[in-house]
Every structure is written in structure tokens, then in C-alpha cells.
Amino acid sequence: MTTITTLTATATLDEKHPAIYHHELLIEQRENAHTASRTVQTTQTPSVVQRALLLHAAQQPxxxxxxxxMPTLLHKDEILIKVTAIGLNPIDWxxxxxxxxIPSLPWVNGRDLAGVVMQAAETTGSRLRKGDLVLVPSTDYRDIRKAAxxxxxxxxxFNAAKIPASSSTHASASxxxxxxxxxxALGVSFGLDLGVISECPGPNLxxxxxxxxxxTIPSDVRDECFTSREKIERPKAGDWIAIWGASTTTGLIALQIARKAGLKTICVADIARHGTKLHAAGADILVDRHDTVRAVEIIRGVTGGKLRYAVDIVGRETSTLLQATLDPEIASDGSHAHLLGLTGLPKERDERxxxxxxxxxxxxxxPEVGEAMVTWLERLLETQTLELPEIVRAEGGLEGVNEALEILRRGDASGKRIVVSLD
Ligand SMILES: NC(=O)c1ccc[n+]([C@@H]2O[C@H](COP(=O)([O-])OP(=O)(O)OC[C@H]3O[C@@H](n4cnc5c(N)ncnc54)[C@H](OP(=O)(O)O)[C@@H]3O)[C@@H](O)[C@H]2O)c1
Known part of the structure; x- marks a missing residue:
């Protein structure tokens, strides 16, 4: 069962903050269906132009x-998708x-989408057919054709995952x-073997x-891709991992996967707000984020000062705090402590x-890594092994994106993903 909060287009003025629109919130429960995947009747692709949101300058809506x-297909691996839902990410604002x-101006942004395949790839053996409902993480942001x-x-x-009938399209877009x-982060940078997840084994990346x-791997990420080449550096069942920012969408997924792969998880977040959700997702230890000195003491105490893996999902300041929770000594087998920062790493580093x-x-x-990841995501969704984030559904189409991003920027969607519906 997926819980979806709907943000309706019928906005009413907030009395306390006249400049801010308040939205009527509706809770919608979706029953799980049982068919394996979904195909939608497609209409003809329209002509040469379409509606899009353009960014004309920084600091502008x-x-x-x-x-x-209209974006055109340039390569036999490419597919064309009619976008039906857009998941908003912090990077969008x-x-x-x-x-x-922003590679140049004007530009089209947007990193997460779900929609219907209108034109399939010419590559033989492609999993996707016209009419399939898919989700796409659009990480290739330098290609304007791929924006959401x-x-x-x-x-x-190889970057599109089929959405099973049991999953909400909008939650999948998030x-x-x-x-x-x-x-x-877990499977490549740390080298965690995702194949050990018994409910739904993943790839050993x-x-x-x-x-x-x-x-074939871009030179600027090549070292990082092979950083866990040595088996002794990789985490194994029973090791601790600390996640600062565990209530983020990224943190919630990292926590679930790390836990299912046998790691013990310490999650730093606002526990009053997110403790129930993080506990349900499998957190072993919950640490409140508001007293940072105490948080560092708790992590060090719980791990006996022996923590070797930490992920920061908030910024440089918190990655510096996490650094202080690690045991920096190089072990007798030559292995090291590892710190990954999604949004920044400490300025002062420890060479060990x-x-x-x-x-x-x-x-x-x-293509090999992309396909391994999306086919695993399909299986995770189909078997409901991965709990999707709670979403706030914003109606109103592309017109509603600026306002929804403002809600995201203010932090009013705390712990939920905003998904804009284009249905
Ligand atoms: N490098 C990359 O390629 C990459 C990829 C993906 C994401 N990212 C970055 O990773 C970050 C998270 O992205 P996301 O989409 O997963 O985020 P998200 O779902 O929008 O995260 C929102 C959450 O962040 C929490 N938070 C805010 N400040 C915090 C703090 N000081 N300590 C702990 N938690 C805090 C909020 O909790 P409260 O309710 O307590 O405020 C809220 O639950 C973003 O900065 C994003 O740009 C980077």
C-alpha cells in the first residue's frame, strides 16, 4: 500500500503569510494490483514542438x-518518453x-521522471516496448533532451526501469x-555486495x-569506480555504517539497502519527525541531528570508536562531524576507514x-552498470522489497513546478518527495 498526499491545484491564500499559498492536502490510498508490469495505449507522438520549462538565467524562476x-532520438539505445510525472530534487532549485x-542558457532542468514509452530503442534485445510505463533517473543533465x-x-x-502494476507511478517518479x-555510494564507492540481499539479490558492482x-568510464570518475577493487576495503555483514541525513530520500534508500545487505545502521536525522519512519526502514540506532556534539559522542560510543564506513547526505559541516566519528587507523590487513560525501567533504582531511x-x-x-541497476530496481519494486518515499503529489502540470520548488526550498515538504503530475 502506498500513501500519497495530493497537493491540489486549488490553492487558498495562507492568512498568516499572505504571500504564501496553502494547499489543501488529500490523502489517497492506493490498493496494490497484482499484474507484473504495465503497458499503456499510446497516441501519436505530436509534431515538432512541445511545452517545456526554460531556465533563462540563474536566480530566475x-x-x-x-x-x-521535440527531442529526437540520436542513438539506437535511445527511447522517447511522454512524461506523466516529475519527481522534484533539491538540485532543481x-x-x-x-x-x-547549468551547462548553458536557456536550459531545461529536471532529474526524475515517469512516463510512457512512445518510441522504443532500435537496439536488439532492449527490454522496453512502446506503451511501457517507466521511471527514469535523468542523471545525464548535460543532454537537454533528457531533462524532466x-x-x-x-x-x-538501460537507464529506464519498468514500473510494475503494484507501484504507484507518482511514487516511482520520486x-x-x-x-x-x-x-x-554503497555498491561502487564502498563495494558492498548487493548480491547477498536474500529477498531480492542485486548486482555485485x-x-x-x-x-x-x-x-568507457569517464576519466573524472574512473578512480572512484575502482576504489573498492581491494576486497579488504569492502564492508561485510555485521559492520557498522553511519548515515548523516538518513531522512533524505537518498538516505532512506541507503539505509534500507545497507540493512538488507547485513550492515548495522546508525541514522542521524530529526528523530522527533522521522524516527518512526527510519525505525520501520530498519535503522539499528537513531541519533538526533540537533545536538551535533552529542551525536558524534553517541556514534563513537555505540561503535566503540571502531566505525569504518560513513555516508554524509547533508553537507561539508556534517561530513566533518562524521569524519570525527571514524576510526582513522589503517588496520593490520591494510584496510582503511571510508567517508563518502554526497554534497561535500571536510576541508581538513586525515590522510589515513x-x-x-x-x-x-x-x-x-x-550500459552494463545502468542496466544492472534498473533491472534490479524493477525487481525491488515488483517484490516490494524497497519501500518508496512518501510523496506529496502536486497537480497543475508544468505550470505548478515553480511553486512546488518553492515548497521544497522552504523545507515544507520535510521527509516527503514532491511529484508534479502531468497526467
Ligand atoms: N552528488 C550527487 O550526485 C547527488 C545525488 C543525489 C542527491 N544529492 C544531494 O544529496 C542531498 C539529499 O538529496 P535528497 O534528494 O535525498 O534530499 P531530500 O529527500 O530532499 O531531503 C530532505 C531531508 O533532508 C533533511 N535534512 C535537512 N537538513 C538536515 C541536516 N542538517 N541534518 C540531517 N538531515 C537534514 C530534512 O530533514 P528535516 O525534516 O529534519 O529538515 C529532510 O528530511 C541533496 O543535497 C542533493 O543535492 C547529490
């Missing part, structure tokens, strides 16, 4: 245009606000980039990478610790 060029991740804030988007077949980041032509950033590009640049 997106502008809706009706004459943006942070990029324009702080002027990063438009009616039609391009993806590669999970892609967070899933990719969490899995690459270090093993898979050992079969991939190194030259191995620092990681997530090699997000690997997902779209390696």
Missing part, C-alpha cells in the same frame, strides 16, 4: 514555453539559485536519482566493473581515511 523543440549544473521539465524526454533503455546515488572496458564522492556519471555512461 522557470518560464513555460509552448514552442520548445539549488542549481538555479547557486548557479551550478518537458512533455517529452529522451532516455536510454525515487530514481536517490536510488542511483544510494546504490553507487565491483565484480561487474571488473568486466567493463575501463576506457579514504574519501569518496558518488560517481553518478557511471549510471548513464556504462
Amino acid at each position: 522557470y518560464t513555460l514555453v509552448a514552442d520548445h523543440a 539549488k542549481g538555479p539559485a547557486f548557479n551550478f549544473g 521539465f518537458q512533455e517529452y524526454a529522451v532516455a536510454t533503455h 525515487v530514481g536519482v536517490a536510488f542511483v546515488a544510494a546504490i553507487l 565491483p565484480e561487474l566493473l571488473s568486466t567493463v572496458d575501463v576506457n 581515511i579514504i574519501y569518496h564522492t558518488v560517481p553518478i556519471k557511471l549510471f548513464h555512461s556504462s
